[in-house]
Amino acid sequence: MTDGLDAEIEDAAAVATRRDELAARVRTHAGQMARELAVLQGGDYGQETFDTDGGTWTLKYEAGDVQYLRFEPNSGAETYVVSSKQPPEPGPLETAMADYEAFVDAFNDHIDSFDGLLAETPDEFPPIASTAELVAERDRIVERIRDVANAMACELHRYDGEYGTYATTVSGRRWELKWEGDVASYLRVGGSDGTYLLSQYGPASAPDVRRLADDVPAFVDAFNDHVDDLEADLSRVSFDEQ
Known part of the structure; x- marks a missing residue:
């Protein structure tokens, strides 16, 4: 009979490393989207929500960079894919990343919806009376x-x-x-x-x-x-x- 003390313990370092690398890439990618939103909305801070078949994504930005990216799946707990705190756990991150492409598509559709918005807006105005x-x-x-x-x-x-x-x-x-x-x-x-x-x-x-x-x-x-x-x-x- 064995007491289990000689059993081999799995090394979590590789999983954590892969998690950190993926989280860093997402932060950089979401940061680009945050900058686009800041330019579009004309402010230093704000947020936008995007719905997909898998759930709801909320991108919040400040000073032209991503502050957090939150995924709320249709079932299960929300996950902060990007945050100012600790990175997400590998399991929830994997779930979120399965829907990430749909989130990017929803973001692009949002940006594309503004095409031609100002096409008919006049850019010539009456003269200003002099004082x-x-x-x-x-x-x-x-x-x-x-x-x-x-x-x-x-x-x-x-x-x-x-x-x-x-x-x-x-x-x-x-x-x-x-x-x-x-x-x-x-x-x-x-x-x-x-x-x-x-x-x-x-x-x-x-x-x-x-x-x-x-x-x-x-x-x-x-x-x-x-x-x-x-x-x-x-x-x-x-x-x-x-």
Whole structure:
């Protein structure tokens, strides 16, 4: 009677090697299909499902390469033929590979279904209306506002220091002018979340300029009244020489 300890153990290395080689070839081949899908669908990631007589294949791709290829047979457990984890077991891989050619045919049919899709799509379009005149007029008005704001900044610099802000209310909206030296840094209307009629980042939109430009004279009048009040205050100061 033998205890079996002398029985020869089959070497699984050859099967594992064949499995790994086959899985690597499938990854490369499925990667080509993934790149085709990425080009077709116009994105860096996505997935597509393909039905065959043997089951359902799902190809998911990311960054133009295959992320996984999953086979769900009509009966039995699903198999990740390609995945970011361990390779599939030899048995399920063999089952999947028996249907792999049908999967490739289904993939090719999917790609072929788009042939001629854009043949009748127009590639000539109406001319685009130009905003050149509108922008030029917007810039002309904004430049006049900037000249006025810089003149105000110059006076404020002379009286109130190197930099600061002057604010008043016009038509129920807060107008705020910030100056640095003799230059207006910005002219903002409507508080901290308002519209920058002037700023270092560029002019306001044409609709905003149209909406606010009518109140610029009132803003200037308020500033002049402010200066007049300052002059009146200074006129009351006396210096009697002893």
